[in-house]
Amino acid sequence: xxxxxxxxxxxxxxxxxxxxxxxxxxxxxxxxxxxxxxxxxxxxxxxxxxxxxxxxxxxxxxxxxxxxxxxxxxxxxxxxxxxxxxxxxxxxxxxxxxxxxxxxxxxxxxxxxxxxxxxxxxxxxxxxxxxxxxxxxxxxxxxxxxxxxxxxxxxxxxxxxxxxxxxxxxxxxxxxxxxxxxxxxxxxxxxxxxxxxxxxxxxxxxxxxxxxxxxxxxxxxxxxxxxxxxxxxxxxxxxxxxxxxxxxxxxxxxxxxxxxxxxxxxxxxxx
Ligand SMILES: [Zn+2]
Numbered sequence: 001x002x003x004x005x006x007x008x009x010x011x012x013x014x015x016x017x018x019x020x021x022x023x024x025x026x027x028x029x030x031x032x033x034x035x036x037x038x039x040x041x042x043x044x045x046x047x048x049x050x051x052x053x054x055x056x057x058x059x060x061x062x063x064x065x066x067x068x069x070x071x072x073x074x075x076x077x078x079x080x081x082x083x084x085x086x087x088x089x090x091x092x093x094x095x096x097x098x099x100x101x102x103x104x105x106x107x108x109x110x111x112x113x114x115x116x117x118x119x120x121x122x123x124x125x126x127x128x129x130x131x132x133x134x135x136x137x138x139x140x141x142x143x144x145x146x147x148x149x150x151x152x153x154x155x156x157x158x159x160x161x162x163x164x165x166x167x168x169x170x171x172x173x174x175x176x177x178x179x180x181x182x183x184x185x186x187x188x189x190x191x192x193x194x195x196x197x198x199x200x201x202x203x204x205x206x207x208x209x210x211x212x213x214x215x216x217x218x219x220x221x222x223x224x225x226x227x228x229x230x231x232x233x234x235x236x237x238x239x240x241x242x243x244x245x246x247x248x249x250x251x252x253x254x255x256x257x258x259x260x261x262x263x264x265x266x267x268x269x270x271x
Contacts, residue, residue, distance in 0.1 A: 028230075033237070045243060050243070070091075078233070093116065094117075095151055097137070102139075115146075119196070149195040195217070201221045
């Protein structure tokens with residue numbers, strides 16, 4: 001082997017190592033997706049965060065050099081349509097369409113100007129005593145900070161419903177919950193609904209298939225891990241943020257996502 005060939009081979013090997021390292025690091029980027037629900041300034045409960053606590057958490061995120069990115073940017077990255085994201089990315093979501101999102105979360109989101117995705121189920125909107133109205137959702141949408149996505153028709157517990165129905169009826173039920181709700185939201189809001197949050201975080205392989213069939217491109221659970229390219233698209237995890245969470249644990253969730261976590265390709269998800 002000539003000196004030149006040897007040099008060339010070394011160069012090739014070296015660049016391959018560098019290149020594959022770069023890809024490796026990028027491919028394993030972990031994204032903590034936070035899942036909020038309800039806000040209450042006086043009576044905090046498991047799903048009721050005080051607005052002050054939410055603001056403290058958001059301030060911590062921003063003060064510690066993290067970027068709150070829109071969920072859609074995270075989805076593009078997870079689907080391989082986007083090459084990179086800020087290394088310290090965090091996503092904020094809130095489920096169900098509670099009135100308190102409009103009353104308490106909205107002013108804080110406006111103040112810090114960060115993007116949020118709301119997962120809503122149409123049956124409660126303008127109907128439920130503590131739910132937002134379509135008008136309020138439109139207002140949030142028009143700020144450009146709120147993206148609205150799907151959370152089924154009426155938030156069923158799929159695990160229990162499956163036990164009560166014949167396979168044929170269950171299939172019809174699932175289609176209605178996933179596909180019909182998507183159409184209603186698209187008609188009411190005038191935007192494409194492509195993302196889904198599983199009610200109660202319940203999903204299985206069958207539901208994942210039905211969600212893809214209904215036209216969702218990604219679906220989210222509350223499996224308390226950072227999202228990563230290695231999870232199945234209809235089983236991307238989020239962290240549920242409850243009032244009992246200390247700031248230390250909260251910081252641990254966000255900081256922990258920076259380090260590479262062991263990747264699990266096929267997780268046990270048969271609920
Ligand atoms: Zn929910």
